[in-house]
Amino acid sequence: MHIQLGGIDYAILLIYFAFVIGIGWVLKRYMKGSSDFFLSGRSIPAWVTGLAFLSANLGAQEVIGMAASGAKYGIMTSHFYWLGAIPAMVFLAIFMMPFYYGSRARSVPEYLKLRFDEKTRGFNAISFAVMTVFSSGISLHALAKLLQTLMGWDYNACIAVSAFIVLVYIFLGGLTSAIYNEVLQFFMIVLGFSPLVFLALKDIGGWSALKQKLIPVATSQHFAAGTWSDSWQHMGSSLENPMGVGWFGMVMGLGFVLSFGYWCTDFLVVQRAMAANSMSAARRTPLIAAIPKMLFPALVILPGMIAIAMYHAGDHFLPFVDNNPAKGIDYNMTIPMLLAKYFPTGLLGIGFTALMASFMSGMAGNVTAFNTVWTYDIYQSYIAPKKSDTHYLWMGRWATVFGILVSIGCAYLASKFNNIMDMLQLVFGFVNAPLFATFLLGMFWRRTTGHGAFFGLLGGTLAAAIFHGLALSEGAEVGIKGGWIATRLNFHSEMGQNFWMAIVAWTACFLLTILISLATKRTKTDEELKGLVYSLTPKPETAHEPWYQQPVVLGVLVLVATLILNIIFW
Amino acid sequence: MNFDLRLPIGIMFSVFGVILVVFGAVSDKAIYEAHSLGININLIWGAVLLVFGACMLFLAWRAGVKPPQE
Incomplete structure (x- = not known):
């Protein structure tokens, strides 16, 4: 080779x-x-x-x-x-x-x-x-x-x-x-x-020939003929595509939580x-x-x-x-x-x-x-x-x-020790998933407090870990792939499991940050937040x-x- | 900072282009039958890299002969 x-x-x-x-x-x-x-x-x-x-x-x-x-x-x-x-x-x-x-x-x-x-x-x-x-x-x-x-x-x-x-x-x-x-x-x-x-x-033989030759790739795995050459048509449910992800998990998990969490923070x-x-x-x-x-x-x-x-x-x-x-x-x-x-x-x-x-x-x-x-x-x-x-x-x-x-x-x-690195990447996934909620509230809601942000972030991270402990994808073994608390949630693929984990972590962080912010005192004045919050910053x-x-x-x-x-x- | 990035990019890709064009011109045609569908891809892509490198050098030269931290 x-x-x-x-x-x-x-x-x-x-x-x-x-x-x-x-x-x-x-x-x-x-x-x-x-x-x-x-x-x-x-x-x-x-x-x-x-x-x-x-x-x-x-x-x-x-x-x-x-x-x-x-x-x-x-x-x-x-x-x-x-x-x-x-x-x-x-x-x-x-x-x-x-x-x-x-x-x-x-x-x-x-x-x-x-x-x-x-x-x-x-x-x-x-x-x-x-x-x-x-x-x-x-x-x-x-x-x-x-x-x-x-x-x-x-x-x-x-x-x-x-x-x-x-x-x-x-x-x-x-x-x-x-x-x-x-x-x-x-x-x-x-x-x-x-x-x-x-x-x-x-x-x-060009794009048309490629589409034809991808049909047996899809049908041999029991998917619809155009699955390898259509990007959205087979996203109706997680059973219809090789990614094992439905449209909502894809749009919210990848398109919003993970994507904005990475590119914006x-x-x-x-x-x-x-x-x-x-x-x-x-x-x-x-x-x-x-x-x-x-x-x-x-x-x-x-x-x-x-x-x-x-x-x-x-x-x-x-x-x-x-x-x-x-x-x-x-x-x-x-x-x-x-x-x-x-x-x-x-x-x-x-x-x-x-x-x-x-x-x-x-x-x-x-x-x-x-x-x-x-x-x-x-x-x-x-x-x-x-x-x-x-x-x-x-x-x-x-x-x-x-x-x-x-x-x-x-x-x-x-x-x-490949497993150690898998474990570390998993922990980083727990920390990163809720992060965009903290930034979004921080930049667009002046009432967000430091306590709200910090404990919201911790809560989101904890929610990600608990979700991972309760979820497992098809064919995966209990442990680093999930299900280490109890297998209550089953997914068709690890990707789908990760997207939903991100959605849960982000939502937990978002709600917790709002609740804790409302329950705690602001420590920053409007003057201090100029240039840091959308409504207080000149465009x-x-x-x-x-x-x-x-x-x-x-x-x-x-x-x-x-x-x-x-x-x-x- | 008085350093135009287009200069090293232009020089590097021009050098790569020259290497590929010369090698494409003198190499045995059998290697193209074995690899690149019989196309002398070294000659063609070497010319592309050479043109790209020359364009970058031209842009760097033009900026050199000619703007003002908010």
């Missing part, structure tokens, strides 16, 4: 690494204070922050995982884009960026401190910091494991080289270096995978918009990102659909999990196997470098978010307040080293900007385009 790279492929990979490190080295001279290192001095143009906003989310899960989902579920996977990303990105741009950018908060946890209180900030900062280094470690492990399987390279060497490259360019150039390299990685990924889609689609992506050079640029950042985002299914989901259609037509180029036919097809190998099938030496170097870039951009995004939250929200707030700016710049650099070292530790932990002036730079106009255009895509592939 090994891919053979030629000398020219290695040359392309080395040139790419040289540019990545070179950008960090050039930017080092501009890192004069902590604001430059953590916030890019708020000097980055919108087109750069927009593409970085998208690229920071373009990690291994996106490229490898979405192609795998395209093979497993067909075009229904596009719900993660057209329903589970675009509406939230538009909401962030129009309604939430004015608070994040205008409040002078340097991070999302700091916004929570300004809006609520110290304990709410502490809870969010600590859980986020731990989560980002673990996510970075999981990304590192996935990369090393893939390279070991594909290339026969040494696992330890893969970990060391990729971690070292990310460390060097962030240590030198901070957030600016990460953002600039994310844009480089964005173009690398788009230009590296586009010919793959072209060749694979040409090979199968996760500092990893919001940090890119906060580095923009003006309020207008900060608001346009998610909208600029939304345009390529809505087209990404063609780049990452379509190859998966083509691969499974070919496989069913007799071209068995996809391997089995652990080479064991009893374990089924290893869908995560879809993109690597397509690269090996269609790319000759030369272009293979470009495609392989794009694959490496996707892993590294995800890891770098996590590390830069970690070093900012650690330095501003934990170190400066609780350990060493009132130090000089130079001291915090120094701490940011060493937090980068620490973050990378912990990521490496997590990668080895994931390689030895940003956009009338002087040309129509194509106005966030509301851009947002409506993006939503209309997304709606059209949903209708075309209904």
